[in-house]
Amino acid sequence: MSGYEARFQVWRGDREGGGLEDFTVEVNDGEVVLDVIHRLQATQVPDLAVRWNCKAGKCGSCSAEINGRPRLMCMTRMSVFARDETVTVTPLRAFPVVRDLVTDVGFNYTKARQVPAFVPPPGLGPGEYRMFQQDVDRPQEFRKCIECFLCQDTCHVVRDHEENKTVFAGPRFLMRIAELDMHPLDAAAETGLDRKRTAQDEHGLGYCNITKCCTEVCPEGIRITDNALIPLKERAVDRKYDPLVWLGSKIRRRSS
Amino acid sequence: MRPIVSTGTEPPAAHPRPARGGVRAPTRAAIAAGHLRTDRWWVPPATTAAGLFAFVVYSTWRAFADADYYAAPYVSPFYSPCLAQRCRPMHAGPNWDLFGGWWGISPAIIILVFPLGFRLTCYYYRKAYYRAFWAAPPACAVAEPHRTYTGEARFPLVLQNLHRYFFYAALLVAGVLTYDTVLAFRDPRYHWGHMGLGTVVFLVNIVLIWAYTLSCHSCRHIVGGRLKHFSQHPVRYRMWQFIGRLNARHMQLAWASLASVALADLYVYLLASGVFDDPRFF
DSSP states (O other): OOOEEEEEEEEEEETTEEEEEEEEEEEOTTOBHHHHHHHHHHHTOTTOOOOOOOSSSSSOOOEEEETTEEEEGGGOBGGGSOTTOEEEEEOOTTSOEEETTEEOOHHHHHHHHHSOOOOOOTTOOTTOOOOOHHHHHHHHHHTTOOOOOHHHHHOHHHHSOGGGGGTOOOHHHHHHHHHHHHOTTOOTGGGTOOHHHHHHHTSOGGGOOOOOHHHHHOTTOOOIIIIIIHHHHHHHHHHHTOHHHHHHHHHHHHHO | OOOOOSSSOOOOSOOOOOOOSGGGSTTSOOOOSSOOOOSOTTHHHHHHHHHHHHHHHHHHHHHHHOSSOEETTEEOGGGOSBOSTTSOOOTTSSBOOSSTTOOOSOTHHHHHHHHHHHHHTOHHHHHHHHHHTSOSSSSTTSOOOOSOOOTTSSTTGGGGGGHHHHHHHHHHHHHHHHHHHHHTTBOTTOOBSOOBHHHHHHHHHHHHHHHHHHTOHHHHIIIIITOSOGGGOHHHHHHHHHHHHHHTTHHHHHHHHHHHHHHHHHHHHHHHTTSSOOOBOO
């Protein structure tokens, strides 16, 4: 196999406007889309704005949409495309564009701040936490998240409805709530913070219609929908919609 | 404003921006197309729509037919348990005259409400029909056509939260269908210890029905998912792990059991309407 000239369409512009521009770029064996974007930057468009960092699928910086699908540019091999195929690269389309392939992902940091942090268990100091592996297996899956925000980008609740950004935290931060609610040492309930209830009431869990796009695009392979969002929905049902669970908890509280 | 650069590679003047919401909102990258996907993204929703539509047409016809649902020793899963007086007598079969003589239409309607509700509120089927019939979204990163969206936060879709109650009902129905499968080990004269091709059809169906029912997300939550400390509940932890392995195949089990229940009914229909006789093994 040898190098070839690939046809690319790259979105260029800013909030004032912009469009797709055509380029022909050299591609060599083993390269990924980010390599080609860098070559484009080095040889043809030195002011092309692109955010990147680790080139290893661990920093979550180079998120973009490649042929319309949210992906990491550094983890998308050129070998998955036919040589005569035009590869289209655009910025994430759920967030405000800054310039070219760079978007303002500040929405996600706003939502991150709205999720109450881990509540340390009373009476235990740093270094004294002890947990069983089977208790932390579930939250550990969610800790693989690299915060590339591809799940936030592809979620139609905010992608197709800008107005929902105020009421919906998005899959990444609902997963964070699930992680904390499943954490064996999180003492939020003892302080009066009911994460199950607030997931529904304050972070918009009810907006999720579990169409699994977040899971489909996750570069870490986290089963966001099956292991975080649906379990969190079931926990919210325990709190808000299941009279038998409500009755059981009342009886248990009275007898204890 | 774009800063002035001296490279001479600045993009051309701004394209006119369509004034709409979603991916075409004013602050987002100005791209007129609702999506730029080049793969055949429409195939999965189209296939799902065709499959579900075919089942709805078939099951509606059979549910309202009120005929050809019993061919000794087999009873159609659409009519079991049969809860009205008008049900055909089935020797030691699932007759339970709960509704009496006033029920004037097909008795299948009474019982089908429960498996139908179970599947309608199932987390997999929700994904399937939201995508296939409601286009919310039609596929990932493909713009949906709706102007507003509130998901399952409001009535009527907030009722999807009743899924666990339909799961409890589905357990009972699966129990009755298990009884029907045991009855299928008789011959047409009700002697025990026999098998025919229908027995195999019923066995496959009941295995798939149980696998689908137990792989349910609500079941996974009830058996152990709701716990915070698995280490204090080792038996429930084991059960949760088992259900979790089944749950990973929930979609495949949903389709396989949907097909098997329709095939089991079709088999009984063909026997009862005299198209062919049940091949007997012993």
